[in-house]
Amino acid sequence: MDPSPGVDKDLAARFAAIVGERHCLSGLAQRMTYESDGLMSLRELPDLVVLPASTDEVVRVVRLAREAGMPVVGRGAGSGLSGGSLPVPGCVVVGMARMKRILEVDLENALVRVEPGVTNLEISRRLAPAGYYYAPDPSSQSVCTIGGNVSENSGGAHCLKYGFTAHHVLGVRLVRFDGSAVDVGGPALDAPGYDLLGLIVGSEGMLGIVTEVVLKVLRKPEATRTFFATFPSTDEAGAAVSAIIASGVVPAAIEMMDRLAIEAAKKATGVDWPDVGAALLMDVDGPVAEAEHTSRNAIGLATAAGALEVRVPHDEAERQLMWKGRKSAFAAVGRISPNYVVQDGVIPRSEIARVLREIDRLTREAGLRVANVFHAGDGNLHPLVLYDARIPGQEKRAEELSGEILRMCVRFGGSITGEHGVGAEKSAYMNDMFSPGDLETMDVVRSAFDPERRFNPGKVIPKPRMCGEASGRLSGDAREPAP
Amino acid sequence: MRAAGLRPGAPNDAIAGVVPRQVFTPSSVEEAARFLGEATRAGRAVAFVGGGTELGLGAPPRDLDTVLRTAGLDRILEHSPADQIVVVEAGLPLAALSRALAAHGQRLALDPPLPERATAGGVLAANTFGPLRTRYGGPRDLVIGVTMVRADGTVAKGGGKVVKNVAGFDLPRMLVGSLGTLGLVARVAFRLHPIPEVVETLRVGGLSGEQVLALVRALRERQLEPSSVTALSSGSGWELAVVFEGFSAGVAQQRDRLVEISRGAGTPFDLLPAGDASAFRVRHDRIRTGPPVRLKVSAPPASFAGGAREAVSRLTAALGGADVVWYPTLGLAFAAGEVAEPARLRPAIDEARADLSRIGGSAVVVSVPDALRPGLDPWGEAKAFGLMQALKQRLDPGARLAPGRFVGGL
Numbered sequence: 001m002d003p004s005p006g007v008d009k010d011l012a013a014r015f016a017a018i019v020g021e022r023h024c025l026s027g028l029a030q031r032m033t034y035e036s037d038g039l040m041s042l043r044e045l046p047d048l049v050v051l052p053a054s055t056d057e058v059v060r061v062v063r064l065a066r067e068a069g070m071p072v073v074g075r076g077a078g079s080g081l082s083g084g085s086l087p088v089p090g091c092v093v094v095g096m097a098r099m100k101r102i103l104e105v106d107l108e109n110a111l112v113r114v115e116p117g118v119t120n121l122e123i124s125r126r127l128a129p130a131g132y133y134y135a136p137d138p139s140s141q142s143v144c145t146i147g148g149n150v151s152e153n154s155g156g157a158h159c160l161k162y163g164f165t166a167h168h169v170l171g172v173r174l175v176r177f178d179g180s181a182v183d184v185g186g187p188a189l190d191a192p193g194y195d196l197l198g199l200i201v202g203s204e205g206m207l208g209i210v211t212e213v214v215l216k217v218l219r220k221p222e223a224t225r226t227f228f229a230t231f232p233s234t235d236e237a238g239a240a241v242s243a244i245i246a247s248g249v250v251p252a253a254i255e256m257m258d259r260l261a262i263e264a265a266k267k268a269t270g271v272d273w274p275d276v277g278a279a280l281l282m283d284v285d286g287p288v289a290e291a292e293h294t295s296r297n298a299i300g301l302a303t304a305a306g307a308l309e310v311r312v313p314h315d316e317a318e319r320q321l322m323w324k325g326r327k328s329a330f331a332a333v334g335r336i337s338p339n340y341v342v343q344d345g346v347i348p349r350s351e352i353a354r355v356l357r358e359i360d361r362l363t364r365e366a367g368l369r370v371a372n373v374f375h376a377g378d379g380n381l382h383p384l385v386l387y388d389a390r391i392p393g394q395e396k397r398a399e400e401l402s403g404e405i406l407r408m409c410v411r412f413g414g415s416i417t418g419e420h421g422v423g424a425e426k427s428a429y430m431n432d433m434f435s436p437g438d439l440e441t442m443d444v445v446r447s448a449f450d451p452e453r454r455f456n457p458g459k460v461i462p463k464p465r466m467c468g469e470a471s472g473r474l475s476g477d478a479r480e481p482a483p
Numbered sequence: 484m485r486a487a488g489l490r491p492g493a494p495n496d497a498i499a500g501v502v503p504r505q506v507f508t509p510s511s512v513e514e515a516a517r518f519l520g521e522a523t524r525a526g527r528a529v530a531f532v533g534g535g536t537e538l539g540l541g542a543p544p545r546d547l548d549t550v551l552r553t554a555g556l557d558r559i560l561e562h563s564p565a566d567q568i569v570v571v572e573a574g575l576p577l578a579a580l581s582r583a584l585a586a587h588g589q590r591l592a593l594d595p596p597l598p599e600r601a602t603a604g605g606v607l608a609a610n611t612f613g614p615l616r617t618r619y620g621g622p623r624d625l626v627i628g629v630t631m632v633r634a635d636g637t638v639a640k641g642g643g644k645v646v647k648n649v650a651g652f653d654l655p656r657m658l659v660g661s662l663g664t665l666g667l668v669a670r671v672a673f674r675l676h677p678i679p680e681v682v683e684t685l686r687v688g689g690l691s692g693e694q695v696l697a698l699v700r701a702l703r704e705r706q707l708e709p710s711s712v713t714a715l716s717s718g719s720g721w722e723l724a725v726v727f728e729g730f731s732a733g734v735a736q737q738r739d740r741l742v743e744i745s746r747g748a749g750t751p752f753d754l755l756p757a758g759d760a761s762a763f764r765v766r767h768d769r770i771r772t773g774p775p776v777r778l779k780v781s782a783p784p785a786s787f788a789g790g791a792r793e794a795v796s797r798l799t800a801a802l803g804g805a806d807v808v809w810y811p812t813l814g815l816a817f818a819a820g821e822v823a824e825p826a827r828l829r830p831a832i833d834e835a836r837a838d839l840s841r842i843g844g845s846a847v848v849v850s851v852p853d854a855l856r857p858g859l860d861p862w863g864e865a866k867a868f869g870l871m872q873a874l875k876q877r878l879d880p881g882a883r884l885a886p887g888r889f890v891g892g893l
Contacts, residue, residue: 106783106785108700108784108785109783109784109785109786109814110703110784111783131704152649153649153653155647155649159647163620163624164647164649166653166656167620167624174867176870180869182866182867182869182870183866183867184866184867184870186843186866187783187842187843188781188782188783188814188842188843188844188845189621189781189813189814189815190610190621190660190779190781190815190845190847191781191845191865191866192845192847192862192863192864192865192890193660193862193865193866193867193868193871193889193890193891194657194660194661194665194871194874194875195623195656195657195658195659195660195661196657196867196870196871196874197656198623198653198655198656198657198659199652199653199656199657201653202649202652202653203652203653219703219704219706220706221706221708222706242565245565245567246564246565248588248677248678248679248680248730249677250676250677286708286729286733287706287707287708287733287736287737287740288736289732289733289735289736289737290708290729290730290732290733290734290736290737291733292732293730293732293733294730294733297730346643346645346647346648347645348563348565348566348568348644348645349565349566349567350563350565350566375647378645378646378647379566379645379646379647380647413643413644413645414643414645414648415643415645415647415648415649415650416650417648417649417650418645418647418648418649419647419649420649421649422649422650422651426650430650430651433643433650433651434640434650434651435639435640437637437638437639438639438640438641438651439651440637440639441631441633441637441639441641441654441878442641442651442652442654444877444878445652445654445657445874445877445878446652447877448870448873448874448876448877448878449870449873449874451873460651460652461651
């Protein structure tokens with residue numbers, strides 16, 4: 001018997017009637033393309049993949065999925081790193097690849113209205129001639145979609161000054177479990193009622209499918225000043241970050257890389273960085289006098305904290321190369337290790353030096369290597385745990401080490417994820433950060449949006465379910481036929 | 484020893500004219516949770532009061548047994564200057580918080596009127612803000628964590644105490660503006676900002692609404708980053724104040740550029756001495772808090788040259804010539820005045836709402852004398868109301884938290 005027959009022909013035909021034959025993927029090979037997202041270690045074959053072209057088609061797909069008792073998993077570019085769009089057994093994946101229009105650009109009100117499949121960078125590209133841009137800039141911005149950004153509340157290097165996706169979304173259209181489409185928020189602030197938008201952004205696809213998004217866009221700052229500073233170790237680099245923040249500067253971005261991350265970035269992009277213990281890449285922006293002043297101050301503080309060398313790019317091309325070195329760091333690690341785990345945790349910024357020493361100790365105990373790349377300004381660590389899957393036991397040790405690092409982030413008062421989301425990967429760690437009462441409350445909120453657990457079941461909120469007793473209606477599984 | 488415990492309700496404990504049977508002032512979050520669980524199990528309706536600065540919002544409660552005051556929950560639990568975060572109990576007044584933070588050169592960039600009374604939990608629950616929202620956003624943009632107490636007494640945390648954090652559903656934002664109808668905001672964690680080295684205020688008077696919007700557009704096009712842009716009605720026109728903050732070099736450059744832009748537009752700004760800047764702020768606060776009838780209008784910023792302007796005019800006319808605070812970059816305005824003829828108020832609000840709904844905006848009653856409340860819907864229609872009902876029903880199934888205060892009678 002076929003290990004995964006998918007949906008039967010009749011049902012597939014009904015989905016195909018909604019989205020079109022070509023956009024209804026039921027063959028095994030086609031479905032296999034969707035069995036993971038950016039977190040390749042987790043795989044699950046969906047029963048069906050559909051690529052709708054409009055809100056109306058999404059509505060009809062969700063209604064049919066409900067009738068057929070199938071869970072629904074939304075998907076943007078599939079670049080997420082926590083398994084947020086990992087299929088669940090028996091599900092239909094709703095891919096947003098065809099819904100990628102920019103519907104409206106309204107610079108008078110500094111907003112755009114877009115479909116969820118448009119890429120993050122495409123918006124800034126479209127606005128560039130007018131001198132505007134969309135601020136959140138995840139490293140994957142050339143491929144990741146706005147719908148995915150909304151689901152994950154994506155960040156990026158520049159959210160230190162400008163905030164995350166949640167600060168830039170003004171409204172969404174949401175298709176709910178019963179196939180109803182509702183508008184939440186919009187071009188005006190402070191709509192009467194609960195801040196549902198706040199809940200939807202970052203809900204990891206568990207409250208519905210977003211089919212349209214209104215985003216705030218910003219005028220480009222007049223000037224950006226960038227510098228790259230090298231340090232003997234992460235201790236001095238961490239001290240420099242603390243001193244810069246304490247001076248009252250709000251940098252647009254401060255990124256830190258350790259020795260291994262620098263080595264990887266050099267191999268991948270050809271930047272001519274020296275072999276040093278740590279480096280900082282910092283942007284300040286704003287009116288030119290402000291940017292000049294803060295940049296000079298920050299360079300002075302970095303030097304006082306023990307910088308070996310400070311480089312200021314001569315032109316925009318050199319600046320872009322510096323940023324390319326940083327933004328490609330995850331992929332670059334592939335040059336120095338056959339396999340690696342990309343981790344995402346947050347610590348209070350003031351604890352950077354202590355936490356890095358602790359990571360170093362754990363890494364040595366595990367006999368592994370960890371490259372550290374992170375958004376130092378907001379304490380968002382991205383330890384890349386390197387391993388070789390061909391060596392028996394290494395993969396398991398890498399996963400254990402990665403888990404240890406997350407638990408340490410929580411012990412230091414931080415978070416298990418700063419921007420990649422909980423997804424399928426980290427729900428087990430939610431218990432380290434939240435009490436049963438916290439998690440039950442989140443589940444109650446989820447049940448208000450999706451009482452049938454139709455959307456992305458099993459993500460974020462850990463099993464075993466400690467919730468549901470309260471109302472008696474929460475224990476239903478979305479695979480059961482809808483009432 | 485704190486003034487904890489239970490006392491009988493008095494007329495000045497009333498919420499929109501409804502006097503509670505009793506007032507409870509817990510001295511710890513645990514005590515509040517225990518009390519709330521027992522009260523709702525016994526079927527008693529409870530409403531929460533912080534500093535009481537925004538009690539005019541919302542409809543009168545359908546039922547009210549106990550007012551729970553957060554005055555006894557006023558501790559700063561954690562301030563980490565290096566991490567620029569603070570965790571406080573809900574009843575802490577903003578002014579007390581500011582004084583503690585200022586010792587470390589930091590501030591919470593939220594500047595609503597009446598900071599001596601307005602509390603951390605209250606500003607979150609009422610979504611209260613001041614001019615700094617222009618640059619730093621409102622409560623939803625600055626809150627990073629909450630501890631809430633649900634109707635059944637369950638204590639639940641959301642968010643955390645680091646600025647960047649996407650673990651779990653965003654309970655902090657869910658509570659912003661919820662007016663105590665989903666749970667008690669018991670503790671709040673905020674992101675902080677440095678106190679700027681220099682603050683300069685520039686002012687120009689005698690502007691038309693179009694001129695205000697043109698200046699705002701020019702500010703943006705010329706890449707200035709004001710921390711606030713506030714217009715106050717003045718005679719038949721507007722008086723506009725623009726505040727720049729930061730390091731002295733940057734502030735000086737921005738000031739000079741604004742002066743240049745405004746000269747070109749024929750509406751030159753003056754640099755205000757500190758005393759005059761605070762007089763402007765006092766006038767602002769008086770409009771936001773003083774007159775008995777106050778309404779908040781929200782619409783896309785540019786529509787204040789069109790549909791939103793119509794709506795604001797209707798409201799000011801009904802109020803017999805109201806004063807208006809307008810935040811032109813945000814698309815928010817507050818109209819405040821006396822009511823010459825009460826019978827004109829309701830139709831004016833209905834018509835303003837009709838104008839505003841066409842452009843995606845809204846008009847909300849911020850304050851109104853109790854005598855005018857009967858038959859007045861303070862909120863207007865809420866989009867996605869079915870979802871709001873479901874949320875309320877799941878978190879407060881017995882409808883015991885400030886029942887009837889919120890949109891659509893929630």
